[in-house]
Structure formats: structure tokens, C-alpha cells
Amino acid sequence: MIKTKRDMRQKGNAPKPDIEFVVTEPSGLLDFLLLKLSNKSRNHVKALLTHRQVSVDGIVITQYDTVIREGQRVKISRTAGPVIKQKNSLDILYEDNDLIVINKPAGLLSIASDKENEHTAYRLLTDYVKTRDPENRIFAVHRLDRDTSGILMVAKNERMKLALQDNWSDLVTERGYVAVVEGKLQEKSGRIQSWLKETKTLMMYSSPTAGDGLEAITNYQVINESSEYSLLDIRLETGRKNQIRVHMKDIGHNVTGDKKYGARTNPLGRLGLHAYKLAFKHPFTDKIMCFETKAPRSFTALFKDGNTRKGR
Template sequence: MNRSKKPMNKKPMNPKSNPSPIKLYTVKEPSELLNFLITTLSNQGRNSIKSILSRGQVSVNNKVVTVYNHPLQPGQTVSIRKDRAPEAPPMIGLTILHEDEDVVVIQKDSGLLSVASDQAHEDELTAYRQLTAHVRIGNPKNRIFVVHRLDRDTSGVMLFAKSEHVQQTLQNAWQDTVKERTYVALVEGMVKKQEGTISSWLKESATLKMYSSPYPNDGQHAVTHYKVIQSNRNFSLLEVHLETGRKNQIRVHMQDIGHPIAGDKKYGSTTKPINRLGLHARVLSFIHPRSGELLRFETEIPKSFINPSRVAPPQ
């Protein structure tokens, strides 16, 4: 028996009938972004949600956010894209410790420039350039502003601003805003005095090298406090607190007391036991310019500082 088949009426697909690639959620109570997403996207695993965040698929009030602990407030809108947003290149030599609408806090590796110097090649990789690309994922008009700097060969915690207003607020009240700046320094020789304070007036020579002036009130006043963590006859590991933040301050002051920082040939070192400068910005604590909250970031002491492998011959 022949059965005639009726032709099927196929309707052309209407792209507008597809569900929106963006889902919107309203924040009901204060939370951190990752916790909010885990609760909201209960059908997805924690690692899957972290991947969505890191790929720039999550926005808060139309701004892409990739930081897990981004604070959420009631009334804000969280949007999640199904497709991936444009990705910035992977960051090299730095890790983001904290990010919000006003500031970015990073840990910089030794060897990475904070910002381009006069001597640097225009395409050289810097923390500033990478963070600029990062904040422009969501909006190409976004910018990054330098608040303070670390030398290329110094590792540790750095703070950047996301607007010129925040930058100026932080810089203009730096002494009051910053509550703690602690470094660890691997220096040559055994420091016999267990703790001490170094005070001098710093000036810069024609060759751009900083030095302590022998005359009072001649230059910028610099005060450095130190405490010995451990020592042997070759090296000492110091905890260093900055009362002032002058260019190359710790490096000059360690040279002044006869214990230059390991690997710091510019300021008197004759050894290179760890193939880098023995200086790490370990702690940064400051008052947030908008919320007034005290934020504190502490990093690990580099392992090579604790057990310098060998003493290189004088350079």
C-alpha cells in the first residue's frame, strides 16, 4: 500500500528566536563573586565556574570581572555570557592578588619591568602594559595608572589604580594611606646588630645612582628599619620596614651599613648567590581610597632567600 507523504513545512530559522547568549542575575545580598556564581549556577562545578570567570565571560554592572573575591552589593546585575569574551594574552611575570573597580594589586616577579623606562625597548614587556590589556578586555577605553614602582630585579607586591583620580588620591596621601610596607632582603655578611634604624638624606648622581649625602637636609630624608631573621657568616636575611619610600632606598642603606644586597653590583655587592637581586616586597597594607577598608597583602619569602645555594665569585 502506497502512502503518500505530505511535504513537511520547514520554517526558516529565526536567529532572534534563539535564547539570549547572556543570562542576567540580580544580586540580593552582599557576597563575593565566586560564591555568588557557585550558588546561582548550582548545576555547574566549581572548576567550571572558575574557568568561566577567567575567560572574561562574567560582568558586574556591564564591566568584565575575573577576580574571584570581587565584592557584590544588593541591586547589582551579574551577567554571564555563553560565548567567550575576547581574551587578553596570558600574563607573564605577575599574578593578580586583588582587583576591584578602583585598584589592582599584583605580585611581580624579579626581572619584569614595572613600567617602561627610558632605556627600555618600546615593545618590552612590563607589568603596566599587561594590566592595561587585562582591564581593556571589557572596555577598550579602560586604563591603568601607576601608583608606585618596584625596580626591575625586585619582586613583590605592587599597587595600580584604575583611574587618575584614585591614583592622585593614593599618591597625595601616601604616608597616611599606606600602613605597612615590609621587604625581605638577602644581604652580604653577618649583620651583628639584631635590629636597627638607618637614616640619611638621599640624592641622585649625574649617572642616576642614589647615594647618602654627608650633609643634613641635603636631599630627600629616608628612614629604614631592619630586623635580622637569620644569618650565617656569608649572608643575612633581614626584614625591612620602610618609613619613607625613596628611590633605591633599601639598596643604598644596606650599602651604607656595609651589607649590600646580594646580587646588587650597582650598590657594592660582590656576590650573586641566587642569580637575582636579593630584595622582595613582601607586605603591602593600605586604606582603600573609596571604601576606607584596610587591605593587607602578604606574600611568601622566596625560597632561594632562605637557603642561598652558593656564593658566586666576586664580579
């Protein structure tokens, strides 16, 4: 059979097949890819992860420090994968065999309450994992307030759930929030410590007496301000119910939109609180995993006029 130039061109234009490797020993995903794709640059390999072209056992992975195990299959797609979004704008930031990390929108409960059982992150994620296998489950390991947006993590198996829940305070190395609060703070950075208690009406409040409640410690830094509002970077040393909201009230600068604790303004149409960072030590590998999101645009938009300045 004689091949024409057209036949040769058509064959040359045919899409290249996906590549698949079988893992023979435990490794970090990036190290594995750099070894297998030795003719590619480090930036090229990272781009494959960013563009959702790498999957492990059929699950798209974007986190370069994911630990892969012997027998797993790593597939590299020739085309970029779609960004996964659940209904209600529930973004999946990261997923592997043990964890799912999402960017929870404000207004969505983390788990069911007495008044709401269906519209929760837990239910949406349960539906998501069951599309692959009806036997799949997820397990809550921490939560965010309904009106707080940001990083929320769930376990995909009971082993990971127990490991995280039993050692949460030891494993979590950093929890960062960005908050819009009322007014200008005289002290541009500080550390707030109190002991939190709960009333019969489920309101939290601070006691200055050591041991009179659960110890709560909040660190803050002003990163921008206007005549009406301040934008804070907040780092938690403890993770108590409504901790940031109570501590901001204690210093006279309520989180905006926090009617429950006495805020007078609501410029964002929502609670001005977003969990932007979560870092923790993986309970089985001891590797530090870190997830971050940007502050909502509506937060930073409040500080774009000429009256703003960077906080110290």
C-alpha cells in the same frame, strides 16, 4: 511520560547552576556572602573566594574585604576558576573595579623607560584590561625597581589613581620587604635614617645632614643568617628611590646581586630583594586592605643547611 530510574539518575547528576545575587546596599563581600549563604559555614564561604568561584560584575574576586556597591551582581560558580597568570609569570593577586594587584617578577620594569617601552608590567596589564574593553586603561601609582620582585598595585580609573597618588604617604600603612644581604649583621635589628640625593649618573647616596636631600627611614630585623648571608625583614617608613639598597650599603651589608651599589656576590642570580607586603587604607571606604606574598623559595633555600639559625 514514564520516567525510568536511569532518567532520574541522569537528572540527579546534572551540574547545578551558578548562583547570582544583585547587591541592594553597600557591604563587605564576605558579609554579603555569609548573609546570602546562611546555610554554609564561614570556612566554606572563604573557600569559595580562595578557589576563585566568586565574581563581581564578571570579575573574579578573592579578597574577602572587597567593598561591593548597590546594583553590582555577585555570581557564585559551582566550579573553581583558573588561576590567572599573565605571560612572563605576571601573577594577578587581586582585582576589583578600582585596583589590580600583581606579584611582579624580578627583571620586569614597572613602567617604561628611555631604553625599554614594551616589556613592562604597565604594558602587560594594559593589554590585559583591554581584552575586556578596548577603552579600558590602567594608571601607575607606585613602582618597584626592575630587579625587585613583589607586590605592585595599579589603579583602573583616574579617580583612584589621583586619590592614591595625592595621599600615598598617608594612606599606606605598611610596606614590607624581605632581603638577602651579604654577611652577618652585628646588630640584629635597627633603624637607618639618612637623607638621599642623586648623582648626575642616577646613583643614589646618603647624606647624614638633616634636610640635605629626601629623608629616608628603613627598619630591619634579621630573621635568618648563615656564615655568608643574612635574611632580613625590612619595613619602610619612607619610600625613596633605591632606599633599601643604599641603606644596606651604608651599614656594610649590600643586597646580594646589587652590582650597582657594590655587592660582591650574586648567589640568587638576581637582586636579593622582594616586596612581600603592602597595606593601605582605601581612600573611599577607609577600610584597611592588605596584600602579602611569600618570600621567593630561592631566598629561603640559602638558609636551610645546618649552619643557619633564627635571628633574634
